[in-house]
Amino acid sequence: MSSHITLRVARYRPEEESESTFEDYDVPCPRDWVVLDGLNHIKDRIDGTLSFRWSCRMGICGSCGMLVNGEPKLTCATFLADYAPGPIRVEPLRNFPVIRDLIVELGDFMGKLTRVKPWIVRQVEKPLSEGEYRQTPEQLDEYKQFSMCINCMLCYSACPIYGLDPHFIGPAAIALAQRYNLDNRDEGASDRMRILSEHDGIWGCTFVGECTKVCPKHVDPAAAIQRYKLQSALDWVKGIVLPRAAS
Amino acid sequence: MNRHVAYTPYHPRWHRQRISTYWWLGRRSYFLFILRELSSLAVAWFVVWLLFLVRAASGAASYQQFLEWTRHPFVLALNIACFAFVCLHAVTWFNLAPQAMVVHVAGRRVPGWIIAASNYAALAFTTAAVVALLLLRW
Amino acid sequence: MEIRRPIEPLLWLLFSAGGVMSALLAPVVLFLFGIAFPLGWLSPPDQARLLAVIGHPLARLAIFVVCSLSLFHWAHRFRYTLYDGLQIKHLNGAINSACYGGAVLGTLAAAYFVWRIP
Secondary structure (H helix, E strand, O other): OOOEEEEEEEEOOOOOOOOOEEEEEEEEOOOOOEHHHHHHHHHHHHOOOOOOOOOOOOOOOOOOEEEEOOEEEEHHHOEHHHHOOOOEEEEOOOOOOEEEOOEEOOHHHHHHHHHOOOOOOOOOOOOHHHOOOOOOHHHHHHHHHHHOOOOOOHHHHHOHHHHHOOOOOOHHHHHHHHHHHOOOOOOOHHHHHHHHOOOOOHHHOOOOOHHHHHOOOOOOHHHHHHHHHHHHHHHHHHHHHOOOOOO | OOOOOOOEOOEOOOEOOOOOOOHHHOOHHHHHHHHHHHHHHHHHHHHHHHHHHHHHOOOHHHHHHHHHHHOOHHHHHHHHHHHHHHHHHHHHHHHHHHHHOOOEEOOEEOOHHHHHHHHHHHHHHHHHHHHHHHHOOO | OOOOOOHHHHHHHHHHHHHHHHHHHHHHHHHHHHHHOOOOOOOOOOHHHHHHHHHOHHHHHHHHHHHHHHHHHHHHHHHHHHHHHHOOHHHHHHHHHHHHHHHHHHHHHHHHHHHOOO
């Protein structure tokens, strides 16, 4: 096993060029090094101008998402040794505008996330004297999977629908909306339904399923979306058949 | 998002990649997805075919003509291809059903494989019923 | 509860129902009449038998429902394939009319042929 590997890193320097280019860097390849270690080695020892986002280096902050050989991955969880003998292509996440080198603009997602109201919505807050909102383990299980989302954006990178139409609200936003819809403490389902029922909401999704495949936290956003479609459709039927009883 | 940002020292020009018309050839999973979506054409052919059959069944001569026509190599090839696509549709549909449908029985969630298996069982039952209705001696 | 595009949930329901119907019935029908009978693997039912089966009121209803829903399944899926595969979303109106209009016409044709079964 060789002790070095080549990282072919996409560079984009807007002050110098209008297209992105690739540059090759030779980095050490100990068994426990991940792609993020390689990038930090480049920045520390070879080329200090390389720009990229990272933080926790343990797969929980969601900052270090990039394309490794075309696959959306968390670079802190992708081992260099798995790609020997290389070279390994490292590019910024697909479907987002690139600000510089490996850094993408995430404002679009941030706006969408806010729109789906990812917090507990109550019509009336319980007074403190009445105690906590109680939740059984079974009620927690209903939404727990969707609460695992770390907003790493790998799913947006994998979703061809989002790539073709940036207005699509996207997998993570819908999964997070579902996380709150399915929470027994929440009363905001009808608020969120208005947002999600728009044409750029859930109905744009054609169940490609790539989002679920690349999610590092096994959130399964595709399931969240299809379940929401079914729920939305049944609510629509209820609205026609029993107009007063519908929520 | 302002698409017409000019470069200034404080706001760089973002780099946006165009999606090619052949994006679906880039990855195996995208290609399989498009094949799955194109199976809807085979479903449409199935309907057309069924209506041809229904129309031909009204007379002995037309029925014989229909059966003759099905032996024509072009028609046979089309049906073999559409059969393959319709099977792709059925398999992908039933395999994805557990993700779309969460069923609770007695407060516990039914495991995904049971949902998929029930769908396949329904397929087996329907197939057997059609074969029995048309071919078995009663 | 107001939804701005009220028709989309209905179209999705039709798509799903059609998907189930076609997944259950298309394989066996295409296999028997499209492959097994022409190739002589099995012998086809005679015309009297076939008529007895499809002439039954329940069978007529089933054939009509399966045809109609399967066509709406095709319409919905094909419309999105055209959007995503060919990126021609700007031809929205034309695509929707062609797809769902085709499904409606097919439904009418199915009703006609089923009604005409002797």
